[in-house]
Amino acid sequence: MELNKSLPRSELWFNKADRFELSLCQRLNRMGRYTSVRLFFKSISRLGDGVFWYTLALLLPLTMGMEGIAAVGHMTITGLLCVAIYSQLKNRLVRQRPFISWDEIRAHTAPLDLYSFPSGHTMNAVNFAILFSVFCPPLFWLVMPFALLVALSRVILGMHYPTDVLVGATLGTIISTGSLLIWPNGMFASMVM
Template sequence: MPSPSKASRFFELADQREFAFCQSINRSVRFRPVLDYFRVVSRLGDGWLWYALILSLPLLSPDQGPGLALLMAITGLTCTLSYKLLKKHLIRERPFISFPSINCATPPLDRYSFPSGHTLHAMCFQIMLAMTEPTLALVILPFTLSVAASRVVLGLHYPSDVAAGAVIGGLIGGLSVTLFHGTALAMLAG
């Protein structure tokens, strides 16, 4: 049997430290309407809300909306590749797999937990909007925060998965706007 990697040993320790917190959140939110809310948020966070937002940006902001929509679509693909590579190499089991006392309230999209892809995308798009369309960013903020919370509430992620997803997504979104927003606008303008 191969020896465990440094990442797997780290995650085993982190899992033990985060278990009680995850379990308490998971157990405290068993009120059906609240659980249903987080299930809907999670489903919309699968991409549906972001796809609708990207498609509506040219209508909401005719000047910079088309460029921002293009940039968000490309950046979203970058986010997907990033979190899939990280999950493949870091291999952290989801809380409900490691600890059967944690209830999985909705089926996960993939096997592993670190980082939270939902949170990564949500924070990426939140930062992109904050830098380009601040009023729209304020409208979207409650959804972004709900997506992040849903990951722990539904038993799918540890808080550190959510925090890592937020940091990585925020960095990708910020870099994308800083480096490529002007280029995307110029490409569509001329």
Template sequence: MPRWLDSGWHYSAALDARWALALHQHVDQPALRRLMVWCSRFGDGHLWGALLLVLPLAGGAAGWRCASLLASVGAVNLAIYWTIKAWTRRSRPCAQCPGIRACAPIPDVFSFPSGHSLHAAAFALLLSAYYPALAPLLWFYALLVAMARVVLGLHYPSDVLMGGLIGIATASLALYGWGN
């Protein structure tokens, strides 16, 4: 790797670690920690699975279409997520940064990208397209999920940023590509 590119990468990694530590330092506030754990747990997939069951029952034809897109995007996202994780093999901040500890269960050993952020962003975009009145709430929740993963010591900011961007990209493709 060229020296200038290597030094840029090291600088970016150090900046990412500093931001992760700065956000993680707030985890000692009990109310914030409880909120972050709650957001992270709801982002585990149970909420998304429940939506796949409820939308067709409660949403009529639009609910069926939305649930169908959620399921297909979820499957594509899982394939992308596991491929990138296996390729990058980035350790979690709680495993390599002094001062950062895991404050929630760790689903696997690798950090990049954040699957929670990926799914939260994808589902927020898809659900917002079908239920626009819920968009502010959905995007606020997606942001909370992403923040929770960093505050709880499980991800770097770049993990949640890239997870969110991948989720937005796949949901956009579904809405404007394979979904119509």
């Protein structure tokens, strides 16, 4: 893709940004050609579908009692909000997945739908990682690296552009921290008291 120097400065900047993002997307996606890398990130992505988060959520009531149930309730509400928001955005913004738009990018896993913006996996991963870290602080060292791996997996597997992941992470952060600003002790803290 060659730059047309007669374009307005803002358009030139966006063209450069697009080229940088595509280049980064291609470099990360090429890592998937190695079987061990591809299988590792496919596993991470699959766990990020919900298996990892649901398993941790089921353990909270067993280890924390009513506080765990209240935390799971809070996470359930914010998780459903994440799904509602990213579903609406994907269906309105209709940004095709990188492997659909670019021959150089390979799909290393099956997509859940056609559209990529924003990354729902990343949005949920960041939302849950923040909430698990607040409600059960010892889990921070497990959930934060896992959320980062989920985000990375989505680009390596050819499902998302880096900006899809960045916006997904931003929205997940806004939803989780926003919920904690409104309910500092959790939505269902009154159940515990």
